[in-house]
Amino acid sequence: MQTLVTLIKGGPNPLAFPQVIQDTVYVLGPVKFSTIQVIILVVASLLMVFLQFTIKYTKIGKAMRATSEDYEIAGLMGINVNNVVSFTFAIGAALAAAGGVLVGMYFNSIHPFMGVSVGLKSFCAAVVGGIGSIPGAMLGGIFIGIAEVMGVAAGFDTYKEAIAFGLLILILLFKPTGLLGLPIQRKV
Incomplete structure (x- = not known):
């Protein structure tokens, strides 16, 4: 996929990522941090809490844990393992996309x-x-x-x-x- 994107966009040179948030640097004693870094920390923490909650306390999370423990037995217990695997990949793709956006915001390029x-x-x-x-x-x-x-x-x-x-x-x-x-x- 990386090579395909490189061919489509015409080379490996980075593209500018639009700066949607005014980045301000704050100084708290010897520590410096920016608005983007705070946003990244908050969004990443919220995504982590969401993922932890989903896996631990929801029906699909229980199905994900059962499927990861034993694929065949989970299927025998009535879990649609294909749907669980698809949902797991969808969550992984969404989290990867969110991470890519956050990294793009931080470096202003993709x-x-x-x-x-x-x-x-x-x-x-x-x-x-x-x-x-x-x-x-x-x-x-x-x-x-x-x-x-x-x-x-x-x-x-x-x-x-x-x-x-x-x-x-x-x-x-x-x-x-x-x-x-x-x-x-x-x-x-």
């Missing part, structure tokens, strides 16, 4: 390959926080972000991108389930 770096760091955040834990993924993202900022402040700015992967390796070595992940018990 291009077909803009999700590669963000996707890899999101994967690292999910593993560090604990696969299967939505709050864990958020905690993993915050943990990685703080580690990257501390690394840059310590003078390791050339290794900023490698810090997330270093944390991923350390977590996999010492706590493979992640920060909030639960150990999986396999039945034999």
Whole structure:
């Protein structure tokens, strides 16, 4: 799909993303943040709460959990697993689109390959926080972000991108389930 979009738009050059919100920088002591960053934090938090609520407390969420646990048994219990899988992909696509809009707002540009770096760091955040834990993924993202900022402040700015992967390796070595992940018990 990335190559198709690149061919349609005529090359890999970024396109300008319209600035729909006046961006103001606020200073609170040593911390600087912008309106866009606050909006991203609020929208991402609301989407995370929505996803957590949907998965934990709704009928479709229960069906999603059952289908992910055992596809065949869920079907035998009367769950239309094809609809559940389609709904899950639709939620994933909607969340990815929302994330793309938020990233486009932040950088004021979009291009077909803009999700590669963000996707890899999101994967690292999910593993560090604990696969299967939505709050864990958020905690993993915050943990990685703080580690990257501390690394840059310590003078390791050339290794900023490698810090997330270093944390991923350390977590996999010492706590493979992640920060909030639960150990999986396999039945034999």
